[in-house]
Amino acid sequence: DTAVSQTPKYLVTQMGNDKSIKCEQNLGHDTMYWYKQDSKKFLKIMFSYNNKELIINETVPNRFSPKSPDKAHLNLHINSLELGDSAVYFCASSQASGKTYEQYFGPGTRLTVT
């Protein structure tokens, strides 16, 4: 009964390709996030959705497009992949109402662009 799951776990692709990463949470949370962890393990938020509405959109190239079909799912589509997109991408979720604040993370998707 995984709380936050991501697919695929590993993704190897060539420059210029388009790829998607999917995330699902079964915690009943109303808010989901995408984070990027670079090779130095630095973790930075990219996007957040609350009840399918985009609420946080950091300075991310517009080649990255998140989509939330419902509050349990948040997908990340990346167009025209570049070498610098190689990283581990984490999905997370939290509950905005109730003010618990902590976020729960998925296992990550390691993206390698060659």
Place this chain on the structure above:
Amino acid sequence: AQSVAQPEDQVNVAEGNPLTVKCTYSVSGNPYLFWYVQYPNRGLQFLLKYITGDNLVKGSYGFEAEFNKSQTSFHLKKPSALVSDSALYFCAVRDPGAGGYNKLIFGAGTRLAVHP
């Protein structure tokens, strides 16, 4: 701007000894602070948080953290380290300027190595 600093890239400690992983923060208003742990090839796991109340917060796996407002610190501690505690530890602070939403700003991480 809100920020979190973890001044040590790595902390080495012998098994059975107490451990401390340091974190300092800079945030406007009352800080909401968190510690997460990341084991190799895994996602981040929530350990504990400080929102309000007692300055000593207890969390998972025997970890605790002490909130010190005057020193703007939130150090992670454990009385007796285990080899299995070896991992990457992240301190995070909630960004109060994120329109009321739950945006976390993470420190750079501290690698904890516990030696037998």
